[in-house]
Amino acid sequence: MPKHQLYPETWVDKYSDYLFNFTISRVNNSEIAKDLISETFLAGLKSKDNFKGEASERTWLISILKRKIIDHYRKINSNKGKAEVRITYKDDESEGDWLEERVSDPFGKTAEDKIENEELGQAIFSCLDSLNEKQATIFKMKTIDGFDTEAICNEYNITASNLWVIIHRARKAMAECLEKNWL
Amino acid sequence: MKCENANHVCDKSQYKESSFLERVKLTIHLIYCSACRKYTARNKKLSNALKTSDLKTISKEDKNGLKERLHQEMTK
Known part of the structure; x- marks a missing residue:
């Protein structure tokens, strides 16, 4: 198996x-x-x-x-x-004679940040995996997509206090998980 | 303010949904409550991490589109 x-x-x-x-x-x-x-x-x-x-x-x-x-x-x-x-x-004459090319690449500096951010993103996703599905979906909607509390409540037919309990549990689990894996 | 409530205000603050009065009460609570201080610090760290990672999601419509396409292929 x-x-x-x-x-x-x-x-x-x-x-x-x-x-x-x-x-x-x-x-x-x-x-x-x-x-x-x-x-x-x-x-x-x-x-x-x-x-x-x-x-x-x-x-x-x-x-x-x-x-x-x-x-x-x-x-x-x-x-x-x-x-x-x-x-x-x-x-051939003008080849390699560009002012732009003598200036340092502004993107080079951020390359490292970008890699780091990507690793962070992956850590966040693997932590999201450890939440249950409802928690993960609602947490994503609220935190990443920035939906209103009301909109989410209507969609899932829950009260605002239900929502905050879910968010609280999700945040707590996420913070613990990220602390272990990243922060 | 009770700890439970303090954490709730802290959560709301991460989404800028707490009132000024609530934030004042939270700050006072944090002066003498180390457990909530710890939670608040962690919560802020989490918010920062989420912000710097700049995650994006696929919209619900697009997800449904993907699902449909996948479903079509599965039932073929």
């Missing part, structure tokens, strides 16, 4: 936000990210017989997604990338 099993019907609720953040930091476009995630789920479904149950569902989906992201870059590089090179360097 393999350790892990696949439950495709739960994928969207459980993993789509996690995969989305993973993708968005790599492709920088939310539409493309959504397409890639959709492709990932479908590819996962197609090859679910190949799943040996050694890795967790999430790890397995990420490995598919990584390949999809690489494919995506291959595709755009084959057309657009070549044209760009030609535009930058029109003739």
